[in-house]
Amino acid sequence: MSSPTTEVEAQVGTSPARPGRFRSNPAKSTSAPSRRRRAGGASTGPAGRSTLDRLTPYLLLLVPVSLLVLLTYYPAANMVRYSFTDWRGLGPIDHYVGFRNYQRVFQDPRYFSVFKISAYYFAASFVQMGIALYFATILSFPTRFSNFFRGIIFFPYLINGVAIGFVFLYLFQPGGTMDTLLSWVGVSNPPQWLGDAHVANYSLAATSVWRFTGLNFVLFLGAIQSIPAELYEAADIDGASRWQQFRFIILPGIRRIVGISMILAIAGSLSVFEIPFIMTGGANGTTTFVVQTLHTAFDFNQVGMGSAMAVVLLIIVLLVTAIQRLLFRDEKVDLT
Amino acid sequence: MAWRKAFAGLAATAAVAAGLTACGSSDNTEAASAPKDPAAVKGDITFLTNRTDLQTDGTWKKYVAQFNEKYPNVHVKVEGDTNYEDDVKTRMNDPHGYGDVLLIPNAVAPEQYPQYFESLGSSVQLADTYRFDAPKSVGGKQYGIALGGNANGVLYNTQVWKQAGITSLPKSPDEFLKDLQTIKAKTKAIPLYTNYKDGWPLGGQWTNLVGSVSGDPDALNAMAYNKAPWTEGTDIYAIDKLLFDSVHDGLTEPDPLTTNWEQSKGDFASGKIATMVLGSWAITQFQAAAKDAGAPASNVGFMSFPASVDGKQYSTIAGDYFLAVNKNSDNKPAAEAWLHWLIDDSDFTNSQGMISAVKTAPLPSNLKGLQDSGVTLLELNPAKPGEESRLSDTADQSQVDIWGNLYRQKLVDVARGQADGDLESFFAQLNKEWGQAVSDLS
Numbered sequence: 001m002s003s004p005t006t007e008v009e010a011q012v013g014t015s016p017a018r019p020g021r022f023r024s025n026p027a028k029s030t031s032a033p034s035r036r037r038r039a040g041g042a043s044t045g046p047a048g049r050s051t052l053d054r055l056t057p058y059l060l061l062l063v064p065v066s067l068l069v070l071l072t073y074y075p076a077a078n079m080v081r082y083s084f085t086d087w088r089g090l091g092p093i094d095h096y097v098g099f100r101n102y103q104r105v106f107q108d109p110r111y112f113s114v115f116k117i118s119a120y121y122f123a124a125s126f127v128q129m130g131i132a133l134y135f136a137t138i139l140s141f142p143t144r145f146s147n148f149f150r151g152i153i154f155f156p157y158l159i160n161g162v163a164i165g166f167v168f169l170y171l172f173q174p175g176g177t178m179d180t181l182l183s184w185v186g187v188s189n190p191p192q193w194l195g196d197a198h199v200a201n202y203s204l205a206a207t208s209v210w211r212f213t214g215l216n217f218v219l220f221l222g223a224i225q226s227i228p229a230e231l232y233e234a235a236d237i238d239g240a241s242r243w244q245q246f247r248f249i250i251l252p253g254i255r256r257i258v259g260i261s262m263i264l265a266i267a268g269s270l271s272v273f274e275i276p277f278i279m280t281g282g283a284n285g286t287t288t289f290v291v292q293t294l295h296t297a298f299d300f301n302q303v304g305m306g307s308a309m310a311v312v313l314l315i316i317v318l319l320v321t322a323i324q325r326l327l328f329r330d331e332k333v334d335l336t
Numbered sequence: 337m338a339w340r341k342a343f344a345g346l347a348a349t350a351a352v353a354a355g356l357t358a359c360g361s362s363d364n365t366e367a368a369s370a371p372k373d374p375a376a377v378k379g380d381i382t383f384l385t386n387r388t389d390l391q392t393d394g395t396w397k398k399y400v401a402q403f404n405e406k407y408p409n410v411h412v413k414v415e416g417d418t419n420y421e422d423d424v425k426t427r428m429n430d431p432h433g434y435g436d437v438l439l440i441p442n443a444v445a446p447e448q449y450p451q452y453f454e455s456l457g458s459s460v461q462l463a464d465t466y467r468f469d470a471p472k473s474v475g476g477k478q479y480g481i482a483l484g485g486n487a488n489g490v491l492y493n494t495q496v497w498k499q500a501g502i503t504s505l506p507k508s509p510d511e512f513l514k515d516l517q518t519i520k521a522k523t524k525a526i527p528l529y530t531n532y533k534d535g536w537p538l539g540g541q542w543t544n545l546v547g548s549v550s551g552d553p554d555a556l557n558a559m560a561y562n563k564a565p566w567t568e569g570t571d572i573y574a575i576d577k578l579l580f581d582s583v584h585d586g587l588t589e590p591d592p593l594t595t596n597w598e599q600s601k602g603d604f605a606s607g608k609i610a611t612m613v614l615g616s617w618a619i620t621q622f623q624a625a626a627k628d629a630g631a632p633a634s635n636v637g638f639m640s641f642p643a644s645v646d647g648k649q650y651s652t653i654a655g656d657y658f659l660a661v662n663k664n665s666d667n668k669p670a671a672e673a674w675l676h677w678l679i680d681d682s683d684f685t686n687s688q689g690m691i692s693a694v695k696t697a698p699l700p701s702n703l704k705g706l707q708d709s710g711v712t713l714l715e716l717n718p719a720k721p722g723e724e725s726r727l728s729d730t731a732d733q734s735q736v737d738i739w740g741n742l743y744r745q746k747l748v749d750v751a752r753g754q755a756d757g758d759l760e761s762f763f764a765q766l767n768k769e770w771g772q773a774v775s776d777l778s
Contacts, residue, residue, distance in 0.1 A: 088732075089425060089443065090443065090445075091448055169594065172594065174591045176594075192591045192593070194593035194594060195590070195591035195592060195593040197749065197755060200593070280533070281745075283533070283535075283593065283745040283746075283749070284754060285749070285755060295742060296735075298422070299737055299742065300731075300735050300737060301443055302732060
């Protein structure tokens with residue numbers, strides 16, 4: 001990510017362009033009256049017109065911002081409000097209980113212990129980044145069918161999470177695709193991929209890896225490709241091996257993307273939802289915090305309590321992001 | 337505009353409600369019986385239903401046409417919803433958003449009924465005509481009438497049981513377990529299928545059996561005040577222990593995490609599954625599945641929970657979904673006409689194999705076997721007036737979801753050794769959580 005921005009900055013910095021340059025260019029090709037009007041508007045035109053000009057960006061922003069407020073901030077604010085009530089999801093919301101819900105989230109081990117399950121997904125996200133980085137590096141060099149392989153690796157990310165859940169549900173069935181494949185290589189007594197509590201979380205985390213590797217891959221690939229080709233050329237001339245090129249050019253060049261991926265991995269593993277919800281419904285010891293939140297709000301009809309849990313998760317994710325900002329404070333990457 | 341209208345509607349209904357309260361328990365007979373001149377009843381009404389299948393196959397259309405023969409000036413719009421429970425619960429936050437006639441969502445607590453639904457009359461009076469009134473009666477008033485009811489028990493494949501050489505049905509949990517062992521040894525069928533993954537077949541289908549063990553019509557009510565209900569001697573203990581033992585002895589499906597409800601119907605019909613704990617509502621569906629699989633409908637048998645008191649067996653019967661009228665409806669007479677027509681005059685329960693709420697109606701033919709074997713059908717008593725919500729509140733508070741599937745899934749996990757603990761420790765944990773909620777609420 002850092003490299004493209006520096007590139008753009010460089011471009012802007014080297015050309016002595018004033019902002020007006022871009023505006024005057026199209027004007028040249030248009031008819032004379034429009035040019036005159038344009039010129040007039042810029043200098044001595046009526047005040048109403050320039051006010052409208054000044055307002056235009058805000059008017060354009062009005063639509064997305066109002067949608068954002070209506071669909072994100074307003075419901076989120078409501079959720080914070082619910083978290084201070086004992087609302088059951090129906091009827092008037094008028095009984096405020098202060099911080100009692102929050103107290104319970106932190107005091108009752110039933111709520112916080114499920115974060116242990118996140119560790120499986122967190123560990124899996126390293127595997128995921130490793131695989132993504134490996135393929136991104138290989139496919140950033142000229143390779144036969146490289147576009148085809150890029151497509152294949154990115155493809156799972158495009159599939160709907162619910163569909164993936166069902167696909168893997170059949171894969172993991174006893175005597176399903178997985179067991180059949182294993183029997184070809186001589187594994188005759190495979191475990192129950194979802195039925196065995198010691199295996200279930202690994203199966204789910206592996207599904208998650210399959211799904212999200214494509215996203216990491218594309219992020220890494222984009223970053224790697226923005227590294228100037230001259231660096232590789234120079235490295236080749238200096239006799240650097242592929243591994244040395246990776247170690248000293250690619251890895252430092254994409255450090256910030258790796259850092260961001262880490263944060264996404266932590267936030268993602270704390271809020272895993274779709275895969276366990278579809279595949280096991282949180283049964284057999286696979287309940288994550290979000291699945292637990294859903295059960296609390298809609299199965300036990302404790303919407304207030306569920307909202308408090310959601311707010312707690314939000315705060316944790318914000319904290320993690322803040323820590324990341326402190327650790328990777330806008331550092332510049334210098335490849336030269 | 338809409339706001340003002342809604343507010344006016346609310347004010348009007350509040351006035352009506354106040355009027356009704358003023359009358360106290362005096363009768364509201366006109367609501368209970370059909371209006372005198374059907375042609376005078378008019379208006380547009382919306383009917384919310386979870387049975388989208390009956391919408392697809394034209395059954396609702398047929399009923400509306402029949403209804404219009406009697407009430408030509410009422411226009412009924414049927415709205416089906418596959419995600420009924422969640423959707424309608426959300427829609428109920430808008431006074432006019434939940435139709436005119438609807439099925440009461442299970443998530444609505446009894447104490448909230450008067451806020452949302454029109455009283456259909458006094459419970460005492462309606463009880464002369466209708467069964468299953470207890471769960472929807474609050475403060476002596478009736479807020480819903482069952483659109484049919486079910487007997488609760490166990491579905492079994494008669495062919496498989498016969499193949500295993502079992503000639504008489506089990507009358508105690510031990511006999512039942514022994515029979516399942518025999519089935520496991522002598523046939524290829526899974527003796528008992530839990531449908532763990534879909535979840536809901538582990539919820540109400542089992543809890544509804546409370547009462548069948550002891551024959552005590554107050555067994556479920558008592559649970560709301562019992563600080564340790566999972567103790568030997570109670571109904572819930574016997575029921576959950578039977579599930580635990582079946583799983584523990586390897587008599588259920590090998591991988592419960594990959595079960596599938598729709599598929600299980602076919603597997604039952606074709607003899608791959610011997611037994612499932614389900615209400616009698618399932619009989620019709622399973623007979624249809626048997627037909628699809630090329631098996632006779634008589635393969636689907638229904639027995640009561642394997643328990644007896646002094647040689648007598650009981651099977652609890654209860655209402656399925658209850659029909660109610662929206663309190664804010666603009667056309668209440670029309671709405672009540674449709675509600676009563678569906679329950680009193682249509683052949684809905686008969687075609688669905690359900691028990692009609694009308695007491696004088698004959699029992700459905702699929703319960704004949706149950707009657708022939710001398711099982712007493714038992715209807716549970718209503719909760720104490722003013723404490724109708726106690727049981728559901730206790731379940732929510734303790735997070736022991738007796739109507740849901742979460743705690744029984746955990747029970748299955750413990751029983752098959754995939755979670756820590758054993759029967760004693762798991763029941764002790766349930767008692768602790770339940771007991772805490774009981775003392776918090778009293």
